[in-house]
Amino acid sequence: MLLRAIVRLVTFVLLVLLAVSGLAIAIFSIGGSRTGDFNLPGLARLVHLGDLRDQVGELLHDLEGPGSVAGITALCGLAALALGLLLLVGALWPRRERLVILQRSEGGTLAARRRVLGRVAGALAEQTRGVTATKVKVRPGRQRGGRLAVRADHSRTQQPQDVRQRTQLALAPLTEAFGLRARITPRLGQQGRRVE
């Protein structure tokens, strides 16, 4: 998730840079061979390409000999390689389908989106004695099934472990039938919420 976000950001920044560079080259190309700064050599002078060439030349010269520069450069190279590999993983790693496959047979497949399952799970959990409100998050599995994270608010008179057990039982028709794993977190309900 984080890698994918970084890949998106890096891609966006690189594309913007590419677009700006292309635009600058296109604009300065209009100048053709006319004298002045409004041509490609002028653009090179503007972005100090000559200085950059000298600096790179110095760096390459330092790299040839032993010393700290060579070590630091090697480390930077390795870091760049690692970063590149991470970005590749972020870009190519298959995205988790937001669909929960509930049943697959020769007759067909039964699948549901997270919202549908969350709604069903919420309705089942709210039927539990002592539960005043629920919040359900569904995380699809890579192949089949998935995980339900249920936060069950309860009243002060209820014991959290009893609420957890009862909610687990209430969710059983969904979790057992479709191979879903439920994690129930009982929480003392806020003041003013529905009282069961």
Place this chain on the structure above:
Amino acid sequence: MVSTQRSRLARVALEAATALPEVAAGVRGRQRVWATADAGEILEGVVATARPDARFDVELHLVAQWPFGSLFGLADQVRTRVRRAAGRVNLDGVLGSITVGFEDVDDRTSRDVGV
């Protein structure tokens, strides 16, 4: 107005599924690809795919209407109705597997298709 065996089967399946009170409608999805053209009409939420054995697998992408009981029970009802409806129009011989996907739930207050 072109209507083929495949598109007719898609229509029959979608109509049978959406006739259930617990099914609000079919949806085309974010990419808008879950649809089949039949007789000049776009049927949203159904895809019929040809198989090598000359049958057609039917995929239904549905919005469930809240409240409903078991998803499994609802999917079973959908499949039974589709098979019956296909039988009534002599298309049961070409009906393959029926995939049911519940893409969203309609509670009459909000809709967020393709979550």
